[in-house]
Amino acid sequence: MTLAGDTTTPEEMDQRVDPAVLHAGDVPGDVARNARRGGMLLYLGIFIIALSMLLAAFGPELAPYDPTAASSDISMAPPALADMPHLLFDSITGRLHAPFHWMGTDQSGLDVFSRIITAPRTDMTIALSAAVLSCIIGTLLGLLAGYERNVATESLMRVSDVLQAFPVFITAMMLVALAGRSSFNIVIALVLVYTPIFVRLTRAEVMGQVPRTYVEAARAAGNRPIAIACRHVLPNSLVPSIVQSSATVGFAIILTAGLSFVGAGVRPPTPEWGLMISQGAPQLILGQWWCSVFPGLAMSIVVFGYAVVGHSFEARFR
């Protein structure tokens, strides 16, 4: 598809894109780029997300070693990357008796690779449930607050204002540490922290939809308010929430891992990316980098996947 993309000046842009078809907040640059690139980035993002979910579902079954069975005889083995070719050959021809530690082992002799692919069971479950829950709760509350504006919903907004003014990380840490360091409590803390964003986004979108003609038409046709809100306004107000929920999964992964990084998250020896990074940190300064670098890399890639998908949604539907 040939668009004069690379040489387009803003003036030409104005001529090419009919302002009437744009809503406020639309940026033609995204439209043009998306059309030309055919969403390659989007496919990469979807692939990463699919992989992370597969690992969350089957990671523990795929791991070559038990991620929590410590053995002192192979502590801090460096990654077997240098011996890769012949190790690979040996393992294919069956000459190798045990799977090799191609990402090395940590201080307790645990296989880093096995722990990395087991970790999504914890990290992804927490992050996904937190994102989905806060999206559902926040969207419904936002719909209510935007559609039915009265004292109750106004005070709901004030409560959400106060919640948003809390420092995110410190608040989450406080909630989890005081309520007990379990996965369930982490999910609850994350939902509390992230829901106000969804409330605000959806409410703004709903308030933009309510004055439109189709809502008036639905009202004129004699629909009950709850039917108009749920069947007509809600589907038209979902885009910001969907975009936000994709980004939220990424943030939730970082926060979950961050909590265990500072010692206020899930307990060791649970395979979890943040715990792995924190346990490897003292060795990293001495040059034994693999215990921290690999889990962080995995997390970095997964978070990037969610950011990309969120962005593509935004560029396509907004």
Next chain:
Amino acid sequence: MIFRFILRRLAVFVLQLSGITAAVFVVIRLLPADPVAQLVGLNASRDAYEASKHALGLDRPMWAQFVSFVGLDKAHDGLLEGNLGTSWVTSQPVRREIFESLPVTLEIVTYALLLAFLVALPLGLASARKPGGLADRGTLLWGLFAGAQPDYWWGLLFVFVFFFLLNIAPPPMGRFDPLMTAPPAITGFITIDCLLAGDLGAFWIALQYIALPVLTLAFVVSGAIIKMVRTNTLRALQSDYMLYARASGLPERMVARYALRAALTPAVTLVGIFYGVLLSSAVTVEVVFSLNGIGQYAIRSVLAFDYPAIQGTVLVVAIVSLLVYLLLDIVHAYLDPRIRT
């Protein structure tokens, strides 16, 4: 006109503050933690437990505790007198401990934000000039990538590369050479204190020590800033008043200046949002570099169930970000008369 705006903003600020104060106080006490057991240990006798509970004031009803926390009774100083209480662990006034650790965090967060803007502004502007161009695609990818990254992991990576491999950065052990005497704390910002003491050598050392934490924070926040600058500039370039400026036959240089101003005014409020985000990120980054700022103080007090310290930290951090919002809102209203409604 602008005074009414400022007054209304101040009223909102006070309301938010009261909301946070009440919320954090109640939430901490509703959670099923037992700070007394944490303090006296699990083997303490029943009497010791009760005595300690009484000493901490936890045997009183929650409303009575709240009244003395805020300082509504005349018996002792509370929040209204600027007293945040005494730490249960160190027996030090929470206010003093917070004032010692807060500047550490504010310093790296401020420098990181400045650095990030210095890099992100030109990049965002360049990418908005030619939407879909090479610069645009590059910065978009960068923005998406750096937009959400585990900051603590990047901090560790930087330590590995710059300290262990290249050996050009000092070890991640605080913000000043532990073997040297730091300059007297006047502002609490170590770099500024060094300059005030007139010690350029110490200034250079302090700069080296805080370089990596600042770089880490600047890196993770730069992505979001680029994205915002780009969106704002594109929106400004397509606005009707730009069309009008062009139609009036203004030279392109003038048009660009108008566009820049229109694009950067909304960015002022974004600084506030990023300041809050960075204050939060700083918690984990401080751990990596053992900076002993407000973030590490928060971790220590949360893990020790030190209620007065937790309350104080949450309140002070919230006040800092709310104050930054407030100031920037006023600046924004000053720059853009349309929002003073």
